[in-house]
Amino acid sequence: MNLEDMSREELTKLQKDVAAALKSFDERRMKEAQVKLESMAAEMGFSLADFAGAKKAKSAGLPPKFVHPENPAKTWSGRGRQPQWFKDAIAAGKTEADLAI
Template sequence: MAIDLKSMNHSQLSDLIARAQARQRELVREKAARLRDKIHALVEAEGLGIDDVLGSRAKRSAVVRKVKPKYRNPATGETWTGRGKRPRWFSAALSAGKKEKDLLIG
């Protein structure tokens, strides 16, 4: 199936790209489902369960650990863990002459 890209306008190309990306995601999901089914069949054929093969790692990877806040905005009480992009209030406080240690929690 040949598609004449030169005859398409911007809107048509955008639509084509969106549909192609959606199809690509669909194919990945289908492939993953087939692979998952194969893995389950292999594990069951051996008389084991998924937990027996993967152990507790499979369970641990799904757990999201909450990180305690490290910094607090004295004006508003907002907090930041120190991970990821700095919040605006933190950058503004540093620009105003505060030090990181001034914003530390306890």
């Protein structure tokens, strides 16, 4: 294939085809890796879910202890870094008891 002999339209189509082929290639490789990892985990008595997001699952299950004074959708469990809204409320004179649920 000689790129010099191709028109702009042909080159643009080729570029799109190559981009699609690369994406498909990456997806296939990712699926192959996932199958291998699932097999390895199963051989040892685990599943990939046992490894993926294990820390998030623990912290996500904590009930909230504090609520934003103006936006009840924003909550904090009291563990980890203090959210900025919590810091701002404390700096503005609120107490932890004021923000407690």
